[in-house]
């Protein structure tokens with residue numbers, strides 16, 4: 719059986735978890751405590767870079783969440799989660815890569831806000847929100863009259879972008895200017911796979927508090 723080594727609070731793991739659920743696959747979840755378990759020799763033997771997720775399939779270990787999503791799509795093609803049309807495939811990939819290369823690196827200053835911690839550098843927060851708004855506009859423009867990126871059905875773009883964008887509301891980043899993206903987010907949040915994998919805000923706060931001992935949740 720497929721085995722997913724994950725951490726409930728890791729968005730990179732959650733992409734894979736959601737995809738396994740959306741594909742209706744049987745799998746075992748193995749939780750890795752990122753307070754050190756990832757540095758143990760048994761885990762490093764699977765992933766020398768000490769990151770979750772890792773997918774194990776009959777002794778074969780795959781690291782890097784996007785490589786895992788591609789593996790699942792190739793091995794379990796139904797339901798299809800990557801468009802076949804060239805433009806639509808490019809759209810799904812662009813959304814994955816823009817999330818990883820543009821959105822995620824820009825939101826660091828927003829994390830404390832998302833988790834309800836006070837403070838933060840107002841200039842850095844404003845800069846982060848400006849970068850985020852460029853990504854949101856890009857995504858809204860890329861969505862056409864279909865509900866998902868390049869598709870009538872959920873694609874591998876959704877577990878990547880759709881596990882980041884809903885959290886932005888917690889940092890007062892509104893999607894009201896982006897009606898297509900807002901409808902897209904709402905439809906994802908209603909899916910059982912999103913609901914089953916949502917990390918608890920309290921657990922995230924507790925984890926963040928151990929890393930930022932000088933701050934208390936507001």
Ligand SMILES: N[C@@H](CCC(=O)N[C@@H](CS)C(=O)NCC(=O)O)C(=O)O
Pocket residue numbers: 725727728729730731752756767768769770771781782783784
């Ligand atoms: N590029 C990797 C990133 C994985 C990653 O950064 N995982 C984090 C959790 S979100 C992790 O395992 N951190 C613990 C560590 O690096 O020791 C992927 O997409 O799978």
